[in-house]
Amino acid sequence: MKLFRRIIKWIGKFLGMVIVLIILAGLIFRLFMHTEAPEGELINIGKFKLHINSSGEKSNKPTVVIEGGAGLSTEFYHWLNQGLKDSLRVVRYDRAGLGYSDACVTPRDPETIARELHTLLEKSGESPPYIMMGHSLGGPYIRVFTELYPDEVVAMFFLDATHHDHIERYNAPKASSFRFKGFMAFTGLQATVADMGILSLFDRLVGTPYYGEGLPDEINSRIKGLLNNGKSFRGYKQEMKHYYATLKRSAQTDDFGSLPIRSFTAIREHSENESPEEDKKYREFEDLSTNGKHFGIVGNHVTIFSKKENANVICKEVLRVVNTLKD
Secondary structure, three states: OHHHHHHHHHHHHHHHHHHHHHHHHHHHHHHOOOOOOOOOEEEEOOOOEEEEEEEOOOOOOOEEEEEOOOOOOHHHHHHHHHHHOOOOEEEEEEOOOOOOOOOOOOOOOHHHHHHHHHHHHHHOOOOOOEEEEEEOOHHHHHHHHHHHOHHHEEEEEEEOOOOOOHHHHOOOOOOOOHHHHHHHHHHHHHHHHHHOOHHHHHHHHOOOOOOOOOOOHHHHHHHHHHHHOOHHHHHHHHHHHOHHHHHHHHOOOOOOOOOOEEEEEEEOHHHOOOOOHHHHHHHHHHHHOOOEEEEEEEOOOOHHHHOHHHHHHHHHHHHHHHHHHHO
């Protein structure tokens, strides 16, 4: 029995030393980490600054505004920007707490987020009409933005966007469940680990899945640079606290008249010319308007736009819609 206790004691000491060494290694590594400056501007919208990266000439054509998915920074939408900027004005931005934007204490409900974006666009000198493009959780956000500012939006594009019935259809855990609380706790732990430099060190030694497949190396380098601290993880966590309410709020308006609406879904290669059951929820976006269409793109939740050839499909449809707006 005494021997067993000694073994447990020494194992505990060994593990404790390992943890201390990892923490020290992470902190030392962080001292030498280089954080690249944002490619765009930081605009003060009141009590904090938001990062906006605009490209393309201003004209009488619509401006494309990209609302990113949960936790994703502007860099992920590189190929969409590249494919459109020679023809249209393109605006990418980081929501509060994400990417290069400041953290904030304002609620992360969709109406607050929509109003912050609207203020950002005004203060940065952008003007409507807008084509709102939302990826993942950005889908519900652009629905609310369009509801609040209907006279400023001329089209909506949904990129593998989160449907308002996502929770019910996939039997997702309730906000009060142990599973959801565990997920939120793990996200908080990731933020702490990133603050200590451990996540960046781990990424340098082993690699992490935090990158966009198909993006240029220099773009992915910038994405991985955001692992240098836990801000984006905390920003993501704040948005997820409002996840259920966000989806419910986005469903309040289900009729956008004849507004051009295009939805793009990531599909498996073998189902490219089929209509799989899991695809139906995305097809319902086209029913929000009498001018809605749906497209399937072979890929996953991110590669449908992080791969150049896939982004080109989306860009081509954007330009086609713009041409119809002239008629």
